Amino acid sequence: MCKDIPWKTLSEAYAFVGNSLLRPMTMTSPVGLDPAFWKAFPVFDDNAVARAVEACACYAEGAAQRTGAGEDGPQRVSVEYTRLFVGPPSPAAPPWETMYRGKDVTVGFGQPTFEMRELLRAAGLEVRNANNQYEDHMGIELLYLSELCRREAMGEGAAEVADIAAFVERHPLSWIGPFLDRVSEAVPGGYFAGLLLVAQRVLEHHARLLAR
Template sequence: MCKNIPWKTLSEAYAFVGNSLLKPMTMTSTIGLDPAFWEAFPAFDGAVAQAVEVCACYAEEAGRRAEGGEDGPQRASVEYTRLFVGPPSPAAAPWETMYRGKDVTVGFGQATFEMRELLREAGLEVRNANNQYEDHMGIELLYLSELCRREATGEGATESADIAAFIEQHPLAWIEPFLDRVSEAAPNGYFAGLLLVAQRVLEHHARLLAR
């Protein structure tokens, strides 16, 4: 396995974004609205640092709006629902299948089966009240988080080439068009910045594994 890779820090970064994509902020942590959280977020490289700054600016603005009486978590949760739930349908579908071809309208396909098999091989099971498909971006990032956690603790049995292949073939293969849809539907929103951070971390991780 590749040396000098901050597996624990990567695991925590992926876990934060993954969990943030699976539940609205009113049902999970509101730490993403705390500028101090983003100040402490690992700046793996310059590109990640720039993306983190986008989130930090959003958090600072949210703080100013809160002083005026706005409910920041509620605002982010409304954005979450419009983007990833609907009705009538998600403005930015969070499933990989939807980005595997043109004009895909059914969110259950080959990518779902591939992720289901990868999770099974890793001894992981999807348990969520929303019955999300396994190729949900949040689930893909949580799977990657678990691989990183296992490497950090010495439990890992996955070759670096396999982790690199997963990153390239799954989350990194579709996060850009996914982010494009999010940015179009909710420009300057919370999730555009969050997904930009995820994209930059994935790119950084892929480069580390390619060394």
């Protein structure tokens, strides 16, 4: 069932998005503003993924033009990051799964946090970050999935493929849509709206492969 799944490539794609959601661009790499990066980004022979990646390439091309006019691209994206995921006064698009599991949830620590904490513990993983993020942060969920894919690619997978499929469906894929809606509403046409659309399309593609 899993022989035709590009585990290594999926791992790399999830790792890029996951890391991008955990720290502002001024503290990481500006590679997401390089059109060549997106031209080389895997599309998995999936038209929906390809369209999302092309939108990110277009954003990067616009950013390159603005840089030529004197704009600091990484700073602009970092300001967007802060508005969306940090605040003040509060994140415009909270990046924790708990906030999307029910109506009018205002506390970012709930059952999904405990579920992710247990999954990370069972996989021998530990969250280490200066911001002390809850374990159900989208970036952490994608990095966890990246590690599962890496282990499958290396023949080290301890999880059943069915368990990976269940994780994709129950966790990141179940709430990335409403999360993306919040991001797009707060910053239409921004960097993170494009990035999260890529993640959503890759998750959807991966879920279809896992369901075969």
